[in-house]
Amino acid sequence: MASSNHLKLLGGWFSPFALRVKIALSIKSLVYEDIEEDTLNSKSQLLLQSNPVHKKIPVLLHGDKPICESRIIVEYIDEVWNSGPSILPSDAYDRAMARFWAAYIDDKLCVAMRHALREEDEQARKAYLEEIEDSLATMEGELQKRCREGKGYFGGEEIGLVDITFGSLLCWVSVLETMNGRKMIVEEKHPCLVKWAERFEFDPNVKGLIPETEKLIEFAKALLMMLKAAAAAK
Known part of the structure; x- marks a missing residue:
């Protein structure tokens, strides 16, 4: 080791x-x-x-x-550190699929979230929020497959690469929900995601690491002010 x-x-x-x-x-x-x-x-x-x-x-x-x-x-x-719990699956196909979904989260969900946070135009921001909701619906569909198999996480019985990649964004989803007055992960549309998110946030390996929404909102506002000032200075 x-x-x-x-x-x-x-x-x-x-x-x-x-x-x-x-x-x-x-x-x-x-x-x-x-x-x-x-x-x-x-x-x-x-x-x-x-x-x-x-x-x-x-x-x-x-x-x-x-x-x-x-x-x-x-x-x-x-x-x-391969003697501890595995984050990626041992099976080559399952490992490839985990990487695929992790890339999807970063390329689709994360990019839309970044634009939604920074966009000042209301209509443009609304379009990005809809992109986020489309990505959430896609992830709900993928997670439902795991639910039917009796698995609690995208990675199976324990947290894996997809859970870490997606779960790290949950606090910023909460920021966008609060700042836009628009709930995006809801029981009616995302029953598996709602349960997964709660399970993820209270997992012993995660609990205590996720920052508070209110503190993140303050940071987001400071970031937006800095970006606006930088753009005005050009």
Whole structure:
């Protein structure tokens, strides 16, 4: 088993992508130094040196080796510390499908959420919110297959890659719901997702890691003000 000594996470309490890494580290019972980056004001020299290509969080430092991009980091953790609970399935096909759905979440749901948060035009924002709801309906359909098989998570009996990827966004879904007065994950449309979300948030490997909605809303407003000021300065 690889040593967990000298593990550092460059992240941020607000980041769903850093949250993914924290959950993976928790699943593997790994001890690490959690280094908060103040990305609203300035990026540390350590972050710029560790991720010179994208210059963004999260970055996992394993000794002197930096690993970037949240899904890549999660897979790295699963592969290196393979004696703990598995995050990706052992079967090659199941593993490919987990990667497919994780990519779908980032390419569709996450992108629509980012646009919905930043869009000032009401009609355009409404269109992005509808995109989010379409993606949620797709994920509900996929999860229903697991429910029929008696599984509680996308990954089966335990949290897996898809659960981590999707679950890390739940707190930001709550932010969008509150800021837009529009409930998006509802019992009538998403019975399996509602139960899954509750199960995920109270899982021992997740509980205590998810930031509060009110605190995230304050951060979101500060971020939007900063982006607006930057755009006006151009």
